[in-house]
Amino acid sequence: MGGRSSRQQSRKQSSDVPAASLSELVVHLRENRTQLREEWVRRITEAQLLTAMSSDEIFAEATSVFDNYVEVLESGSVEALQAYARNLSERIIPRGVETHEVVGIVLLLRDVLARSLFAKYQGDFALLNHVLDAYEPAANRIANTVASSFVQERERIIRQQQEAIRELSTPVLQVRERLLILPIIGLIDPQRARQLTEQLLQGIRSNRAKVVVMDITGVPSIDANVANYLVQTVDAARLMGATLIVTGLSPEIAQTLVVIGVDLGKMETVGDLQGGIEKAERMLGYKVVLVEEDRP
């Protein structure tokens, strides 16, 4: 019980009671496990929470949550609970379960257990107080842990979905062996720039690309973000042994980039995509040969 009880001990005159209370508490909760769990599930249904789940599912999860809850009270460590809460969240979030429901059910459990303690210790008010002093901070920590884990998991899933959407909107094409073509369409803000660079570098590795032709014809506005993106991508690709050819730069855009401070000398550039692909092919040692048709 380590840290928890020593903190409580420093607040109390008698050092025995809190430690004993917590373990008594845990015993009581385990002994009454079945009926406490049923009471809890009844209250969840009554409050119309977790409507996205069937009653069998609710009961199964309620069992796990209950056991984890008691486990935290006993061990003082929330690690197992955190892991379980994240796992649970991962499963129920796609089902449409919301934050207020998760917080709601944990608070209901807290209440069901508290009332059970009241009932058991109502004869001895002083003892009840000690038991609650042991129970309350632990219960608060549990509620906090579950809620935070749920929210974190939710945020993670949302981020993942956003990534997936962004990735779909920028295909990396492999046209020839060792050559990748990346047409970029749309505005480049710092966040998209980061995602594009990541995608490109992963693409270089998985396609074993030696040359990447990146076409920016479809990028409407050339600013410091785009300039930074180009320079960083050229350098990063080079670190992986690949050459980046930037195409779609009109003389005006080239001028803008120079004004922003981009050293175009460090970059391979070609006016249009077609020209860029041809240059890439030459770099890779490909020659395009016209095949004569058989004469009849």
Added chain:
Amino acid sequence: MGDDEKSVPIRADADIVIARQEGRALAAQLGFSSSAQIFIATAISEAARNIIQYAGSGEIVLDHIADGDHSGIVIIARDQGPGIKDVQRALEDGYSSSGGLGLGLPGIKRLMSEMHVKSTPGKGTTVIMKKWLD
């Protein structure tokens, strides 16, 4: 929220590796992507290196932070070295000039979400770096 707080003393170059491995482990635990973990580890490596190079010794403190809906990691690089005379200047180096010159602070800043530097010449330096799970 001190559960995850970890302090790594920086006294020798081997400690730089320890600090960044701890940092990466904490970042992984907090849910950062592999890419973000590497950014964080790289920032820690640079900051720890500055400590050794300019102050001789110090510490790197790693912790979990939360701000309303956001959560993330905070790294504090602290030393009692000579301090930085002109913090503004140190933060201004251009992109290409920090390949080994100066403190690489702009680079560290780019790797993280935020960075704050407090330094008193003669007393020491504290660099606070945060990265949020956006």
Added chain:
Amino acid sequence: MQVPILKQGDYLIATIQSALTDADLLQLRDELAARVGQHRSLGVVVDVTVLDVIDSFSVRTLRAVVHMLKLRGAETVIAGIQPEVAFAMVQLGVTLESEATALDLEEGLIYLDQKTKGSSRHGRR
């Protein structure tokens, strides 16, 4: 932590296997310099596939290795920088501009063939 250095014909291959301290890197530099002289190697591949952090010190040292070995007659290529590491490096502001880089060990050897023998025995045409 010793970095294993293998001799493969005219080349040496140094495969980094775990996070290196500064001292380890310097030791690698000196070891490679000695071996290149000893075997009269034409080329060296430094395989950094496993490194998850390449910071400013590592880059300075790698550059020094490349230049030192060049003085002893060997071409050096740094192979296997991973995507996220490459990204972190450019964010940090450190690059390898005049040093040769390759996707991995295989590409590194192809590069050395092209550079030192003007042809690629391993290459695809």
